[in-house]
Amino acid sequence: MSSTRNFINISNKYDRVILLIDMDCFYCQVEEKLDPSLAGKPIAVVQYNPWRGGGIIAVNYAARAKGVTRHMRGDEAKEQCPEIELVKVPNVREKADLSKYRDAGKDVANVLQKFTNLLERASVDEAYLDITAEVNKRMENMNAGTFFLQPEILVNTFAVGYENIGLYISEITSKISNPCDDDEFSLSYDVDDTPAVRKSDLRLLIGAAICSEIRAAVKRETSFECSAGIAHNKILAKLGCGMNKPNKQTILPLSQISSLFVNLPVGKIKGLGGKFGFDVCERLKVKYLGELLNFSEVELQRKLDGKNGSWLYLMCRGIDLEAVTPRFYSKSIGCCKKFPGRNSITGLKTLEHWLGELSKEIADRLEKDFDENNRRAKQMVVGYVQEINTEDISSSRSVPLSAYDPESIQKVALEVLKRNTDQFFKPGNDLALNNAIKFLSISVGKFESNNGCNEQNTLQQMFAKQKKKEPTVSCPSVGEQNDPSSDLEPRITLKDEQNRQGPVSKTTALERMFANQKAKPPRPQESSTNSDNDKTLLNEIPPTKPRTTPTSFFAAHLNKIKQQKLIESQKATTIISEEDNNLFCDEALPTSEENSVSAQGEEEAQSASFFAGAAQIHGSPTKAPSTSFFARAIKSVSPAAVIESSPIKQDPPSTSFFARAIKSVSPKAKPEANPKTLKRKPDSPEISSTNETTSTYQTEYAELATPELRDEFYIKCETCGKKILSDEESIQSHQDHHLAEELSRQQREEYRKEVQTKISQSASQKKSKTPTVNPNAAKKAKPNSPKVGASIESIMKFMQPLTQPDDIPSTSAQVSCDKCGKAMHRDLMPEHLDYHYAKELQVSLNRSDMVKVVVGGGPALNKSIKSPGVPKKTSSSAVAANKSKPITQFFSQL
């Protein structure tokens, strides 16, 4: 009941764009923020430092560079790196107190939350985000010419299998300009997936741009840095995230999965790092994920079990259907303590004492949680580990929880132990325990919202269904992709049909690409999950063959650049290949020695070798060590650069989709140096030509690496003085941020009530959310500072669609939000309202536990963000697939 994972339909396997955002050595960053004097120094965070310097729980990158790892004690770290600062976790009640990090983690999550409510916190410093909807929106805008991807946003972005992001962009561009080239798709993927596969790279790239904005916001608002993975599912996002750290992000392109998996140890996949992964390797006699392709689904099910077999069958093909299940607050609150060796608890008094300490912490945290989230835990679990003749036996007992003061908790905890543990005391002795206790834990959970609405999920579900966009529940892509009125493809083809004799230049390359795909002969249909003979799904992707002669000048130019790079690469290949290739291939099977990729602290070098290895196997011609990846990226995609460096002038930019989509903002083409390659090739042309040494390089690199420093991309917010990325999205989101700030903690309570009343109202006026022009709603209007307002307006003007939607009469373009009074262009109102909705939903989520929805795979769970005036239609099959109560039942209960 309380929770399980949700899954999307397999037909949507490539439709989502998922981020995994992981804070870099989070505890260290928290300490550095709290004590600025630590900045730049190698540090480690330790708990309990009396014995051997304490246990290290986090190491920053400066210390890792000196060879300090986790798994060391504080003293060993000192040996390894005498300058290291060991920061102690404070002790409260004789226990390590981690609340600092929880609070900081929440700060981060609050920033993330502003970008999507499809946010799943995976731990204190990690979160999954489903940004499919935003990607689709931008994709649409891109196609409409109202959104431009700025390459600058992609500094610090990597794509697995590509030496630098510029090459990835180039390839996307060239594929778009040269659609006949992608025949290979149809060989490698199910024909039903072709549309999604074709869009995959571009959508991931857009996702990376969004991810960059998100990470910049995190940095700006919390000062913390993080890394991220961008992929079509959670597991791949997680995998990608670990490949380039710290402060970097990594795209895991669909086309690279098979070559990546060839030598990816099974244990690298989340969920396979432990006993189960070891089992898999033992039983199937495999080491690498790619080897699993040789088994049919039935074989896997036979050797493992049904569920795991199927999961693995899909996983080794890069498919993971687990949905991002929105959850901001944890489902349980617990604390525990070890009592190793001599410290084990043998007497009643000691046990009471420690139960008391744990109870106090629980009571504290419960109270805080109640204040913030307005919920109460209804269950307590007391766990313990006893040593019974040299064997550790763990047990746990649960009890209902009704009183929340530490004394009651302690009392109940002790009682449940006594009552339910056989031979608790030594015979004839009421004070001595029969078996010593080595570990104690108290955890509370089964939260119930405090204000009447006990049935956990109904509230959110009702919310979700009532609103237009219903972003939180289930996967937004599921509905959109199946929805025939969905933005991308159908609209495009329709337009194409209609405009057949219209101006040809209106047709973008992307449109042609889709049109081209439509005309392809269909392939025989085949169910991908059940058939045994479709092992070819991913494992027979042909190596990237040399591109056929590109038609457009632009593509030709890119090809030239590639060729040039190939020559360069041949010169430098030896430098790379000598020390590489062993790291990933020779890696041991999953062992407890965790994360060997980062264990050495040589992450940069290792990731480079990792790519080199993958590229070699893939036979890709793009393994050149880049000297200036970003300079190249700009050069490759900037139309200005193309024209400038070309003697011939043809093909107006409009014919190349990407030439238009990628807007060259800074044609200064400042050479940017990758530190890794700089080390390798100190005399590369870009660097030597500058004739300066490290100082120039560092400043230049820093400038590009941290977009905050580049003023030309930013405007200043008059409200807070902070710099904001000067695109419409960022400005909007920043404005919303200020609005969100107004919802102070005191206001939350009031806001909750407001939401509550809306719930009852909504029964009668479901359509009231429709964005309508409301002339007299500007009362609550928060006076925007004129300057920022002006910037927004002008940018919006720029962003306005060139063609008005047909269904909306074009009267006044400006409307004001009847929730906050903010004035904006009509077209932006749906999005803006979504923001309010998100906020409301967030508040309601605070109140109770997570949403549980089983995504039944019915079509059109969601209405797309388009057609704002149309009331939400919920497909009956989707409702049927839902195990929750139908919405009508909820209303009748009210």
Place this chain on the structure above:
DNA sequence: CTTGGATGGATCA
């Protein structure tokens, strides 16, 4: 004298 502590989520019978 301990061989990663503290914490949270999930699965399965």
Place this chain on the structure above:
DNA sequence: TTGATCCAT
């Protein structure tokens, strides 16, 4: 539902 166990950070 509960309790034992596993997984991950």
